[in-house]
Amino acid sequence: MKKMKLFFCAIALMLAAPTFAAIDTIAVDVGISVFQTMPIGVVPFEEEGSIKWTNEAPHLILTRDANLTGRFEAVPSDKFDLVLFSKKRARQYVTGNAAKLSNGKIKLDCYLYAAETKDLLLGESYTVKPYDVRQAIHSFFDKVVYRLFGERGIATTKLAYVSKIDGMKQVVISDYDGFSRRQITRDSSINTMPVWQKGNKGLVYVNFRKQRPNLYAITFGGKETPLFTQYKQTFSPAVNPKTGELLFSVTEGAKTEIYRGDMKTGSAQKFLHLKSNQVSPSWSPFASEVLFTSDRGGSPQVYAVGKDGTDVRRITYMGHYNERASWSPEGDRIVYTSMDDGKMNIYTCALDGTDIIQLTSNAGNNEHPTWSPDGKLIAFASDRGGNYQIYIMRKDGSGVTRITNGTENTSPTWSWFFDEKKFK
Amino acid sequence: MGKVFKLALMGTAIALFAWGCSKEKPETDPQPKTAEAPADSSLNLDALIADTLSADSLARLEAERLEAERARLEEMINRIMLEDVYFDYDRSDLTENAKRLLAQVAEILVNETRFIVTVEGHTDARGTEDYNISLGARRSSVVREFLIAYGVDGSRLMSVSYGKERPKVLGSDESAYSKNRRAHFRVSIANND
Numbered sequence: 001m002k003k004m005k006l007f008f009c010a011i012a013l014m015l016a017a018p019t020f021a022a023i024d025t026i027a028v029d030v031g032i033s034v035f036q037t038m039p040i041g042v043v044p045f046e047e048e049g050s051i052k053w054t055n056e057a058p059h060l061i062l063t064r065d066a067n068l069t070g071r072f073e074a075v076p077s078d079k080f081d082l083v084l085f086s087k088k089r090a091r092q093y094v095t096g097n098a099a100k101l102s103n104g105k106i107k108l109d110c111y112l113y114a115a116e117t118k119d120l121l122l123g124e125s126y127t128v129k130p131y132d133v134r135q136a137i138h139s140f141f142d143k144v145v146y147r148l149f150g151e152r153g154i155a156t157t158k159l160a161y162v163s164k165i166d167g168m169k170q171v172v173i174s175d176y177d178g179f180s181r182r183q184i185t186r187d188s189s190i191n192t193m194p195v196w197q198k199g200n201k202g203l204v205y206v207n208f209r210k211q212r213p214n215l216y217a218i219t220f221g222g223k224e225t226p227l228f229t230q231y232k233q234t235f236s237p238a239v240n241p242k243t244g245e246l247l248f249s250v251t252e253g254a255k256t257e258i259y260r261g262d263m264k265t266g267s268a269q270k271f272l273h274l275k276s277n278q279v280s281p282s283w284s285p286f287a288s289e290v291l292f293t294s295d296r297g298g299s300p301q302v303y304a305v306g307k308d309g310t311d312v313r314r315i316t317y318m319g320h321y322n323e324r325a326s327w328s329p330e331g332d333r334i335v336y337t338s339m340d341d342g343k344m345n346i347y348t349c350a351l352d353g354t355d356i357i358q359l360t361s362n363a364g365n366n367e368h369p370t371w372s373p374d375g376k377l378i379a380f381a382s383d384r385g386g387n388y389q390i391y392i393m394r395k396d397g398s399g400v401t402r403i404t405n406g407t408e409n410t411s412p413t414w415s416w417f418f419d420e421k422k423f424k
Numbered sequence: 425m426g427k428v429f430k431l432a433l434m435g436t437a438i439a440l441f442a443w444g445c446s447k448e449k450p451e452t453d454p455q456p457k458t459a460e461a462p463a464d465s466s467l468n469l470d471a472l473i474a475d476t477l478s479a480d481s482l483a484r485l486e487a488e489r490l491e492a493e494r495a496r497l498e499e500m501i502n503r504i505m506l507e508d509v510y511f512d513y514d515r516s517d518l519t520e521n522a523k524r525l526l527a528q529v530a531e532i533l534v535n536e537t538r539f540i541v542t543v544e545g546h547t548d549a550r551g552t553e554d555y556n557i558s559l560g561a562r563r564s565s566v567v568r569e570f571l572i573a574y575g576v577d578g579s580r581l582m583s584v585s586y587g588k589e590r591p592k593v594l595g596s597d598e599s600a601y602s603k604n605r606r607a608h609f610r611v612s613i614a615n616n617d
Contacts, residue, residue: 169589190589192553211542211610212584213557233561233585236554249554251585254516254565256558277562279554293555299514300555321514323552342550367552411553 037073038148040066041085041093041115044078048099051106054130055179058108058137062094065141065155068177068401070376070394085115092121094144105129110140112147122147134179142419152417154372159379160184160194160203161390161404161412171205176372176379176414178390178403184218195237196415197263198244204237204263215248217263228261228268238281238290241416247271247281247290258292271309282326291315291325291334302336304351315353322347324368328395330375335359335395337367346380348395359397370414371395379403381410500532501611504541508592508606509567513548516562518570526567529609530574542582542610543567548601549588560585567607580614 044059056064059076066072075090085093096110105127112122124143126136138155145153154176163172165183171194174181185191189209196203202219204227213235215227228234228248236249236258250259256277261268272278276296283290288307293300302316302325316322321339328335328348335348344365349356360366364384371378379392390404390412507529509522518526533539545564547556564583572578593603 190586192589208586208589213587233557235557249558251558251561253583254562254569256561277558279558280552295558300551321551323555337552339551344550344552 038071039075039085039088039090040072040144041075041077041080041088041090042066043080043093043095045096045098045108048097051098051100052130054133056134058096058098058110058133059094061134061137062141064177065138067399068392068403069141069145069154070399071145071149071153082115091115092148094140096140101127106133108133108136108140110137112144134175138175152374152419154374154377154417156418157373158200158415158418159370159390159403159412160196160205160415161381162192162194162410163404163406164408171203173203173415174404176392176403184220192411193235193237194411195239195413198239198241198416200415200418204239204246206235206237213251215246227263228259228266230266230268231259236279236281238283240283240287241285242287247283249279249281272305272312273309274312280324282324284327285329285331289327291327293323293325302334302353315349315351317353318356326369326371328375329371329373333395335369335371335378337369346378346397357397359393360400366391368411370412372414373417379412379414381412497536497613500536501539501613504529504532504539504609504611508603508608509563510602511563511605511607513601513605514551514559516559516566518566523570526570527574530571530576533571533576533580534574537577537580538614540580540582540612540614541571542584542612543571544590544608544610545583545585546590546592546604546606546608547588548604549591549596550601551588553587553589557585557587560587563605563607 042059042063044057063074063076066074075085075088077084080093091114092112093115094110094112096108099107101107108126108128110124110126111120113119114121122143124140126140128136141155142153145151145155157176158173159176160171160173162169168188169190169192170183171185171191172181172183184203185205185207187207187209189207192206194203194205197217202217202222204215204217206213207216212233215234215237216224217227218224231250231252233251234248238247240246244263246261246263247258248261249256256279258271258278258281259268260271272292274294274296276294278292278294280293281290282292290305290307292303292305294303297314299320300323301314302322303312303314305312315325315334316336319338319340323337325334325336333348333350335346337344338347344367345361346359346366346369347356348359359378360382364382366380366382366384369378369380376395377392378395379390381388382391385402388408388410389402390409391400391402393400507525509525510519511522512519533541543564545560545562547559561583564585568581568583571581591600591604592606593600
C-alpha cells in the first residue's frame with residue numbers, strides 16, 4: 001500500500017511538477033527541476049559546553065550537503081536572520097542543538113524551520129559517537145529533502161572508486177562527499193572497476209593478481225570470492241538493480257563479449273550473440289533494457305538491447321569514440337564518455353541518441369561518469385587539476401565540485417540508496 | 425608483539441637465505457678451487473694431483489657447459505622480453521616492423537621448445553578502461569596468432585590483456601602513448617627435462 005502511494009506520488013510529481021507545492025503545507029515555489037536550486041538558511045547549532053568536532057561542525061556539514069546534493073543553495077548565517085533569509089528567498093532554515101554527554105557521545109537535535117513563521121517542519125534527534133556526527137547530519141539532511149521534495153535524498157549514499165595507495169590501485173569507499181574514506185582491497189596487484197552489489201552489501205571489482213583481469217566479489221566486513229572462474233579474463237561488471245544478477249565482459253582470444261551470470265551459483269551464459277566485441281554493459285533503472293558498447297561499426301559506439309539480448313539498436317552516431325554509457329535512474333537520459341582529439345568528455349543524450357548535451361569541456365580529461373541514485377548528480381574522474389581526482393556535478397554540468405585529493409583517484413561508482421527497506 | 429617479532433625474524437632468515445643462495449652461485453664456477461690445490465710435499469702426490477685435476481676439470485667443463493647454456497637462454501629470453509611489439513592508435517593489426525620483430529621471436533621459440541610465453545596486450549592512456557581491455561586483448565591475440573602461424577605450438581602461448589592499467593612510460597603525449605601501445609612478452613621455462 002505504501003509502495004503504491006509512493007508510486008502515485010512519483011507519477012504525480014512527474015506529470016504535474018508545478019502543482020507539487022500544493023502537496024506540502026508550506027509554499028515551495030520551485031519546481032522539481034534540478035536546474036533551479038532552493039535557497040535554504042543554515043544556522044550554527046547551539047552548543048552546550050565546548051564540543052570538539054571530528055572534522056566539521058554540523059552546520060558546515062549541512063551547508064556542504066545543501067550545495068553538493070544539487071537541490072539547494074545554502075544561505076549561511078551566524079544566527080537566525082529573517083531579513084537575510086527573505087532577501088535570499090530562503091523560506092526554510094536548518095539549525096539545532098548539540099550537547100556532549102558524560103559517556104563521550106554527542107546528542108544532536110536537528111530542526112527544519114519555516115523562516116517566516118518559525119513553524120517547526122521537522123525535528124530529529126541523534127545520540128552518536130563523535131566520529132558518527134557526520135553520518136547523523138547526512139541522515140537528517142536526507143529527511144529534510146524528503147520533507148521538502150517528497151523524494152529520497154542522497155546525503156547518506158556512498159561512492160566506490162579506485163585510489164592509488166603506495167603506488168598500487170586499490171578500491172576504496174567513502175561518503176558521497178568524499179569524507180569517511182575506507183580502503184576495501186589490500187593486495188599488491190591492480191584493483192579496478194568497482195560496482196556496488198544489490199543492497200550495498202559489498203562490491204564487485206576487477207583484480208589482476210593472476211596477471212589477467214578477473215572479477216571478484218567482496219562483502220563489507222566479510223571475505224572476498226572469485227567470480228565466474230570458468231572464464232580466463234572477466235571485467236566490466238554491471239549489477240542488475242532488481243535481481244542483483246551480473247552482466248560482465250569475457251575475453252577469449254581476440255573476442256570480448258558480454259555474459260550474464262548469477263553471483264551465488266557461479267553459472268553464466270552468453271548474453272549477446274553478435275560478431276562484434278562488446279564491453280561496458282549498463283542496466284536500465286527497471287532492468288528492462290541494457291546499454292553496451294560495441295565496435296561493430298568500426299569504432300566504439302553505444303547500443304541498447306532488450307533484457308533478453310534481442311532487438312539491438314544503435315544510440316550514438318556522433319564522433320568516433322563513445323563508451324561507458326549509463327542509464328539515468330530517472331530513466332530519461334543516458335550519460336556517456338566521448339573522445340575527441342584525444343580528450344575524453346562527458347555527454348548526455350536522450351534514449352534515442354538525440355538531444356546531445358556536452359557537460360564537460362576545456363578541462364582536461366573527464367571520464368567514468370556515474371549517476372547519483374536520485375539521478376540529480378553525476379560523479380566522474382577528471383585530470384583537470386593536474387592529476388586524476390573525483391568530481392561531482394549536477395546533471396546539467398553545473399556546480400562541479402572536487403571531492404577527493406591526494407594521489408590519483410579514478411573510476412567512481414555511486415552506491416544504491418541505503419534506506420531501501422524504509423521506502424518499499 | 426611476539427608475532428611481529430617472529431615475522432621479522434622470519435624475514436631476516438629469508439633474506440639471509442636468499443643472500444646465501446646468491447652467494448653460492450659464483451662458487452659453482454670451479455676456477456678458484458683449482459688454484460688452491462697444494463703443489464708440494466709427499467711422495468704419491470703427483471698421481472693424486474693428476475686424479476683430482478681430471479675430476480676437477482670434468483666438473484669444470486660440465487659447469488661451464490651449464491653456465492653457457494644458461495647464459496644463452498637468458499640472452500634469448502632477454503631479447504624476447506626487451507623488445508615490445510608496437511601498434512598504431514586504436515589498431516590491433518601488425519605493422520611491418522612488428523612482423524619483422526615477431527619473425528625473430530618466432531624463430532627463437534620454434535628452436536627453444538622449453539619456453540612458455542605469455543603475450544600481454546597493452547594500450548595507451550586514452551580511452552576507457554573497459555574498451556582498452558578489449559583492445560589489449562585483440563593486440564595480444566594477433567601476436568599469438570602470428571607466432572602460431574609461424575609454427576610455434578599454441579599450447580605454449582598465452583595471451584592476456586592489461587588494457588591501460590600498466591603503462592611502460594608515464595606521460596600524456598604521443599611519445600609516451602606510442603611506447604605504451606604494445607604487446608609485451610613474459611617468458612618462463614618449462615621444467616620438463
